[in-house]
Amino acid sequence: MTERLAPDLATVAAGFGGLLRAAGVPASTERCSRFAAVVALARPVTVTRLYWLARVTLLDRHDQIDVFDRVFASVFGGAEDVAADRGDTAAPKPPPQTRPGARTRASAQPQAGESDVPTPATTVGSPHERDESGRLLVTASVEERLRHKDFAHYTPEELASLRRLVEELRVVAPRRRARRPTAASSGRRLDLRRTLRRSHRTGGDPVRREYRRRRDRPRRIVLLADVSGSMESYSRVYLHLLQGAVRGTGAEAFVMATRLTRLSRALATGHPDVALGRAAEAAPDWSGGTRLGEALKTFLDDFGRRGMARGAVVVIVSDGWERADPSLLGEQMARLERLAHRVVWVNPRSAAESYEPLVGGMAAALPHVDVLVPGHSLHALDDVLAAVRDASRR
């Protein structure tokens, strides 16, 4: 019976997988064939059962469940409302769900492309932009000119050239002791396994002793960047700055607007501007001010408390302008302070000599911040990097 069903089943499983992929859930061929296999095995008679078989085999993350429910309801719904208990009865069909994302990518790309073209090199007078030494020379002169300029006053061309400079900066995280030991030629803890293995070379006598030693690992860096209104140009710089670390050492990046969006994956695989563009699409009132406290709370509830912020260096880029009640921000900062190794707050407004943290949000947050740095220009970035690198607490 299974034999006779197989071709149909395979088509259905593969087709359903295709719809999921179109909606953004990466259901691989391998998973689709698993789905077909369990359907043949369990022979579901209700839609609910089919729902669970599909969900168990096709997903691998909790946050895919909502999209999955919508796609499932649009395909298999009708006979029985499977999504009823998950509160997704008015499920739209998957295609409208996918299109905004697709459009974002399409619209964000040319924009990224514009700034990607090395036009700044030509504007400052180098006809040999492919020539390495020429490029370096130009870079140096650009750097000289831009060094103390506030990021907010950059022209688009300058921002583009800044990206190259920023990408060359290394974000170095302070280190923590790791549990996992590493091999060493001297030390206090004898590594019997390796000592004995080496003793084979000397006829079974452990002539050379091998040791193991606690190793250091870099702490995680978490960036929370405010992207509302005037903060956007600064945050863009910091996202660029962190991109290398996200790829290399597993740093994490989030943007805060009216809500929190995780950008780590998008940053690791794509262009920061494209990632930002997608986040902009997700948060409708992009420049309408920030609910810092709420965004921070979402971060702590969904990510920080689970371990992402534990022992990490958390960098917040924001002017501390809280649209809502600042006391929530204060509470959440206190939570963050207890979890994180260090909290570095980058506030470009604090560059002004007359600056005092009177804005409600900033005043509430300040007691829980380890370091407050302006970080508003290329020159000031050094202070930020130093603050991140610094291993001490306060």
Add this chain to the structure above:
Amino acid sequence: MSASPTPPAHPDGRGLERLLPDIATLQDRLAESGYLTDEGLATALFCAVRLPQPILLEGEAGVGKTQAAKSLAQVLGTPLIRLQCYDGIEAAEAIYEWNYPRQLLAIRLAEAEGTHLREADLFGPDYLVERPLLQAVRHQGPRPAVLLIDEVDRADEEFEAFLFELLAEGTITIPEIGTVKAEVPPVAVLTSNRTRDLHDALKRRCLYHWIDYPDVARAAQIIRLHVPSAAEGLTTGVAAAVQRLRSLDLQKPPGVAEAIDWVGALRLLGVTRLDGDLVARTLGSALKYREDLDVALGRGVSWIGTGD
């Protein structure tokens, strides 16, 4: 490799087929062993056993991820082999280790007696210390053992790579001995608290199930099972109160384990009904953060206790 369209037939497929012919049977058996599941979890475990395929269970702390594996082992009537992961766990702690002191002794003994000792003697089963993963592969059957790899997100990312061979092929390679192939591959249950994203390569090899909090009726059933001496009104009252607490904005919403603790505490006080005053005195059984207590008490003890 593991992308074969048809999963490998289980060596004891027919035995399992008889034991667990369908999802409803598994659900009943789990209930008999004292573990109440909803259809989703039963489906997930059924697929894991019958395909067979490793399964990754995620969910908030206290929803019974670990217990799922324990109960499954009980239903199958096979040993539960547990590997608790932690930061810094290594192959020597998870797979196997040579018994070095014993090897050294054997060498000295052979020297003293003047007997000849071959290397193969030293690297034989007598000197091998089996850790959980190897134990699971060595399990003789006839039914598969349940291998619980608990809180895999606590281990380093590098450690996940040690699991691939076992999860995909049911084999473990020991350089000195060779590849050990499981006669009866274990049912692998991985749990994660999502403190970090697991590697896609690990997830690809697993089924996935997110365990939700149970609804009030099921929560009451579960509590009843664990604290049978508690009054009926108390059990349902606490189940509902816990549900209400979860609707608040808490750092750590109470799970099933907390509900059971809470009923246990109230029963100890000889209580048969939950009311506001009792909530105020015993809320610490359910909420473990001072901020959460503030939020809950701010909402009102009588609301928590009785819903109004």
